[in-house]
Amino acid sequence: MKKLFVNVLVCVGLLLAAASAKAQSLTYSGSLSAGTTAIFTYPVNISKITVAGAGVGATTATFFDNSTTTTTYTNAAYTSMTSYPTNITSIITNSAGNLQTNIYSGVFTTTTTVAANTNTFPTVAAYTAPSTGINGPNLVSMNTVRGLAVTVTTNAIVTIEYKKLSPP
Numbered sequence: 001m002k003k004l005f006v007n008v009l010v011c012v013g014l015l016l017a018a019a020s021a022k023a024q025s026l027t028y029s030g031s032l033s034a035g036t037t038a039i040f041t042y043p044v045n046i047s048k049i050t051v052a053g054a055g056v057g058a059t060t061a062t063f064f065d066n067s068t069t070t071t072t073y074t075n076a077a078y079t080s081m082t083s084y085p086t087n088i089t090s091i092i093t094n095s096a097g098n099l100q101t102n103i104y105s106g107v108f109t110t111t112t113t114v115a116a117n118t119n120t121f122p123t124v125a126a127y128t129a130p131s132t133g134i135n136g137p138n139l140v141s142m143n144t145v146r147g148l149a150v151t152v153t154t155n156a157i158v159t160i161e162y163k164k165l166s167p168p
Contacts, residue, residue, distance in 0.1 A: 029159040032061075032152050039160065040148040041067040048161035050136030051129040059156040063125040067147030070121075077116040083109045121149075129156065137161075 025047065028039060031054065051061045064071055090102045124142055129135040136159075143165060150158060 025161050025163055027159065027161050029157070031157050032150065032155065034152055034154050036069040036071060036149055036151040038067055038069050038147060038149045039158075040144070040162070042147055043144055043165035044148060044162040045143050045165055046140055046148070046160055046162045048137045048159075049125060049127065049140055050134060050138065050159040051127045052134045052136075052157040052159075053129045053131040054155035054157055055132050056154040057131050058128060059131075059152050059154040060126060060128045061156055061158060062123055062151045064121040064149045064151070065124050065144045065146050066121045066149040069149060071149065071151060072118050072120050074116055074118045078114050080112045080114050081109050082112055083107050124148075 030037070030039070049063070051059065053059050085105070085107050088104045088106075090104065092100050092102070094100050124144065125138075125140060127135045127138060148160075152158070
């Protein structure tokens with residue numbers, strides 16, 4: 001019984017050690033030029049974001065859940081089916097010379113082409129920092145699916161505390 005108890009304790013200790021090692025935070029810090037930069041190309045859990053001006057002027061950093069420098073995506077045109085109830089009336093003259101009215105009711109379908117459209121990836125966070133000041137650290141708790149891209153309006157220093165997530 002004592003041996004079983006020791007084995008259970010060892011297993012629990014190993015599991016806790018593995019979970020602790022996996023849960024360690026990593027830090028990204030980069031000096032970014034004006035424009036869009038792809039910071040991560042894999043899913044991450046972000047816990048802290050700091051944005052600092054680089055002396056050029058106030059900067060706004062806008063973060064997107066995307067793994068490339070593109071901030072927009074386009075949905076291609078597609079065909080949609082629409083159904084609607086209606087009545088169709090048919091009037092004929094029968095062999096006796098009388099008008100005969102027939103009303104047919106039913107549900108009919110038609111196709112509609114939906115045009116292509118361009119959308120912006122969702123903004124997951126946005127922070128503004130003064131020319132020589134710091135905005136942060138901002139405590140956040142967000143997971144990205146595609147990665148993380150950031151657009152800065154002027155040169156900036158961005159620091160992110162994160163954990164890697166397993167790809168979906």
